[in-house]
Amino acid sequence: MINQPIQVITLNEILTIISLIVGVISIALAIIFFFFASSSSKKIEEASNKAENSLKEIETLINLFYKDTFYMVKDITGDMTKFFISLKLRRSSK
Secondary structure: OOOOOOOOOOHHHHHHHHHHHHHHHHHHHHHHHHHHHHHHHHHHHHHHHHHHHHHHHHHHHHHHHHHHHHHHHHHHHHHHHHHHHHHHHHHHHO
């Protein structure tokens, strides 16, 4: 029988292997979180664009309603003025 030397793994080697495993896991997690953040950022950008478009549509509608209301008040004021002038002319001619 030949005596072969028994290799003993020291504490230093065990800690080195554990350190390498933890390092690989942390790199993998960093990559996974990067892709999650990238995906989330794209979704947030899409939602922001939709909100911006909705706000533009609301602004357009408000401007349209404001314009219509202004013209309605202008027409009513003009019609009332004509009515009161014609009423005053009728009373003064009597």
